[in-house]
Amino acid sequence: MQELAFLGIHPLNAVSSTEENAMHADLFIHNIGQLVTLSGPPGPRRGAAMRELGIIESGAIAIRDARIAAAGPQSELARSVEAAAYLDAGGRAVIPGFVDPHTHLPWAGHRAAEFEMRIGGATYMEIMAAGGGIVRTVSDTRAASLEHLVQETATRAERMLRYGTTTAEAKTGYGLNLPDELKQLEAIAVLQKRGPLDLAPTFLGAHAAPAEYRGRTDAYVDLVVEEMLPAAWAKWEALRYAFPQGWPIFCDVFCEDGAFDLAQSRRILEAAKRLGFRLKIHVDEFAPLGGTPLAVELGAASADHIVTTPADHITRLAGSATIGVALPGTPFGLAHRDYSPGRALIDGGGALALATDLNPGTSWCENMQLMLALACRYMKLLPAEALVAATINAAYAIGLGHLVGSLEPGKQADLVILDAEDYRMLPYRYGTNLVHQVVKRGCLM
Ligand code: NIG
Numbered sequence: 496m497q498e499l500a501f502l503g504i505h506p507l508n509a510v511s512s513t514e515e516n517a518m519h520a521d522l523f524i525h526n527i528g529q530l531v532t533l534s535g536p537p538g539p540r541r542g543a544a545m546r547e548l549g550i551i552e553s554g555a556i557a558i559r560d561a562r563i564a565a566a567g568p569q570s571e572l573a574r575s576v577e578a579a580a581y582l583d584a585g586g587r588a589v590i591p592g593f594v595d596p597h598t599h600l601p602w603a604g605h606r607a608a609e610f611e612m613r614i615g616g617a618t619y620m621e622i623m624a625a626g627g628g629i630v631r632t633v634s635d636t637r638a639a640s641l642e643h644l645v646q647e648t649a650t651r652a653e654r655m656l657r658y659g660t661t662t663a664e665a666k667t668g669y670g671l672n673l674p675d676e677l678k679q680l681e682a683i684a685v686l687q688k689r690g691p692l693d694l695a696p697t698f699l700g701a702h703a704a705p706a707e708y709r710g711r712t713d714a715y716v717d718l719v720v721e722e723m724l725p726a727a728w729a730k731w732e733a734l735r736y737a738f739p740q741g742w743p744i745f746c747d748v749f750c751e752d753g754a755f756d757l758a759q760s761r762r763i764l765e766a767a768k769r770l771g772f773r774l775k776i777h778v779d780e781f782a783p784l785g786g787t788p789l790a791v792e793l794g795a796a797s798a799d800h801i802v803t804t805p806a807d808h809i810t811r812l813a814g815s816a817t818i819g820v821a822l823p824g825t826p827f828g829l830a831h832r833d834y835s836p837g838r839a840l841i842d843g844g845g846a847l848a849l850a851t852d853l854n855p856g857t858s859w860c861e862n863m864q865l866m867l868a869l870a871c872r873y874m875k876l877l878p879a880e881a882l883v884a885a886t887i888n889a890a891y892a893i894g895l896g897h898l899v900g901s902l903e904p905g906k907q908a909d910l911v912i913l914d915a916e917d918y919r920m921l922p923y924r925y926g927t928n929l930v931h932q933v934v935k936r937g938c939l940m
């Protein structure tokens with residue numbers, strides 16, 4: 496993190512205010528050509544509202560105590576704000592920092608050899624059935640010390656931040672036994688404490704049955720329900736000091752052929768809900784097992800993947816409070832043809848969010864900008880819908896919509912100055928980093 500004093504930021508004479516009732520700010524960002532506030536009523540954007548961006552041409556933002564104090568037309572704010580430091584955005588566009596609501600962030604090692612096998616024709620599920628896939632990363636993650644796991648994970652978190660992500664969800668799921676699941680949870684807490692990226696933790700002890708439970712998935716579900724979930728909750732109580740007050744924790748299940756069936760998923764999620772976890776489910780990534788209606792029934796915060804989801808299940812999701820999370824990096828990473836029916840979900844009045852699914856198997860990508868590019872092309876989202884999905888709706892998908900995801904007074908000052916004058920450049924251009932400057936909790940990164 497750089498200190499403002501070393502950045503050559505100079506006061507802009509035109510904005511210095513002498514009014515007695517001046518608003519005092521720590522930082523005033525001015526000369527914003529296109530300020531995408533995403534301001535609006537509280538709650539995720541649904542249907543046509545996903546195209547409303549609250550854009551202010553020639554805008555400015557005042558930041559105080561790491562929060563947005565004001566965001567509005569420069570002509571108005573310049574008269575009333577007195578700031579300690581000024582930053583000229585040079586006519587560029589400014590958007591809220593990306594929120595990545597689905598990542599498997601803490602893992603050790605890589606699976607480049609499996610990628611090569613897939614190019615040769617092996618499928619993801621064949622590799623998993625043959626003892627590769629998730630359980631391979633489980634071996635590497637179990638073997639890593641907490642310090643090593645934190646170190647590998649931190650390099651990914653730093654890369655996410657450089658690409659404009661300021662808040663992310665982070666799942667366990669590569670321990671698959673009690674000590675190593677708790678180690679992953681601890682790694683997330685260490686990184687949250689260290690900052691600057693904000694992390695919302697998710698317990699995914701039911702990511703797969705580990706090798707020692709091969710063919711005994713029900714016995715592993717017993718272990719998850721009877722021992723791991725209560726212990727994960729107790730660990731969360733002990734780690735809460737590392738997170739801001741009121742921060743949520745989620746429980747997720749990989750509801751999929753070869754992982755956990757619908758009844759097993761229900762058992763785990765109902766037990767988690769009783770303990771106080773909020774819920775998420777990996778549904779319909781490969782096979783439609785009925786996980787989407789289960790997510791709706793249990794009031795899950797999100798149903799994630801939704802690729803092979805039947806049309807009537809999309810309709811039910813659209814009519815519910817559960818947010819659909821599409822992960823276009825996954826079909827891209829697997830070279831699959833089918834992407835989530837995001838267009839249908841939005842047209843049905845639903846709320847859609849976008850995420851990277853950052854993981855070593857299907858989608859090792861820290862870059863939310865690429866998710867916008869894929870979503871527009873393969874899910875037929877408009878650039879505005881993709882941006883809403885990657886910010887405010889993503890924030891609500893991890894229970895943090897009141898805090899991040901838009902540039903409104905009171906929210907955390909997490910934003911990105913783009914290396915572009917128009918937000919539509921984000922999905923239009925791809926394969927390059929269009930971030931000019933990330934601001935996290937009011938600090939220049
Ligand atoms: O979301 N689907 C389950 N989990 C990941 C893949 C994890 C892995 O292959 O390591 C996913 O695609």
Ligand code: FE
Pocket residue numbers: 597599777852854
């Ligand atoms: Fe995932």
